[in-house]
Amino acid sequence: MQNFKPRLSVEQVEEGHDLAPRFDASGLISVVTTDAGSGEVLMMGVMNAEALQRSIQTGQAHYYSRARQCLWHKGATSGLVQTTVEMRIDDDQDAVWLRVRIAGGASCHVGYRSCFYRAVPLVGDAPLLFTESEKAFDPVRVYGDAPNPTQL
Amino acid sequence: MQNFKPRLSVEQVEEGHDLAPRFDASGLISVVTTDAGSGEVLMMGVMNAEALQRSIQTGQAHYYSRARQCLWHKGATSGLVQTTVEMRIDDDQDAVWLRVRIAGGASCHVGYRSCFYRAVPLVGDAPLLFTESEKAFDPVRVYGDAPNPTQL
Numbered sequence: 001m002q003n004f005k006p007r008l009s010v011e012q013v014e015e016g017h018d019l020a021p022r023f024d025a026s027g028l029i030s031v032v033t034t035d036a037g038s039g040e041v042l043m044m045g046v047m048n049a050e051a052l053q054r055s056i057q058t059g060q061a062h063y064y065s066r067a068r069q070c071l072w073h074k075g076a077t078s079g080l081v082q083t084t085v086e087m088r089i090d091d092d093q094d095a096v097w098l099r100v101r102i103a104g105g106a107s108c109h110v111g112y113r114s115c116f117y118r119a120v121p122l123v124g125d126a127p128l129l130f131t132e133s134e135k136a137f138d139p140v141r142v143y144g145d146a147p148n149p150t151q152l
Numbered sequence: 153m154q155n156f157k158p159r160l161s162v163e164q165v166e167e168g169h170d171l172a173p174r175f176d177a178s179g180l181i182s183v184v185t186t187d188a189g190s191g192e193v194l195m196m197g198v199m200n201a202e203a204l205q206r207s208i209q210t211g212q213a214h215y216y217s218r219a220r221q222c223l224w225h226k227g228a229t230s231g232l233v234q235t236t237v238e239m240r241i242d243d244d245q246d247a248v249w250l251r252v253r254i255a256g257g258a259s260c261h262v263g264y265r266s267c268f269y270r271a272v273p274l275v276g277d278a279p280l281l282f283t284e285s286e287k288a289f290d291p292v293r294v295y296g297d298a299p300n301p302t303q304l
Contacts, residue, residue, distance in 0.1 A: 014262050034186075087274060091261065091269070120248075150162045
């Protein structure tokens with residue numbers, strides 16, 4: 001089991017070699033996941049301590065699902081497992097960057113390669129622009145009637 | 153002023169052209185910022201509605217500083233302004249991806265190019281590995297005696 005270190009000083013956290021992550025009041029840490037090949041941002045999520053420990057131990061991305069309120073082994077349902085090429089932690093150790101290879105070439109539950117498939121024009125009130133023209137997979141075929149995680 | 157749309161349905165949020173962001177209970181949305189040239193993840197942060205609106209209007213990254221509890225125009229103190237090349241929003245519209253060019257070639261308050269300057273080895277309890285060998289700037293010279301934002 002990974003033993004996270006206690007946070008003792010700003011210098012230790014920012015300039016040291018100890019993994020001393022800071023979980024928020026809900027016990028979560030932010031995660032950004034990019035494609036190790038293209039560099040594209042695939043998704044953002046959160047981990048609790050168990051998800052971070054399992055991600056380190058197994059080399060596969062585990063998150064905490066806020067919608068389902070449970071540990072989430074990404075790809076357990078869809079097969080779109082994420083294999084970690086590199087894990088990084090940020091200066092104050094409250095955010096994780098995962099560089100991954102994705103099975104099946106897609107990451108997003110809507111069916112696109114990346115969750116970030118729409119651009120926001122930098123002018124007032126212009127419509128979003130799609131940056132992916134085709135879905136990488138059919139979400140109905142992959143997820144069946146599993147509840148959609150998007151919350152309004 | 154950017155008028156965000158109300159969130160009416162999963163289909164509208166995931167597959168539509170309306171910018172209908174979901175702010176959390178604290179009024180914040182997650183942001184990941186990457187270097188538009190190298191693709192490297194520079195930082196993760198949050199925006200409130202005002203920061204998102206200003207980022208769209210001005211083309212420069214604005215965040216909400218949880219440490220200082222105020223709007224944060226990145227680079228206002230350090231000069232390390234972030235100019236947005238592209239802004240994206242994710243499937244359920246609770247996360248923003250900014251692709252930016254950074255003035256001064258650095259983003260992190262510790263002095264490194266990226267906030268993610270340490271790798272977490274995927275073996276139990278191994279020390280963090282630095283991925284940048286030299287700081288891009290001297291934080292003492294740039295920030296003087298401003299309070300360090302890192303919280304223990």
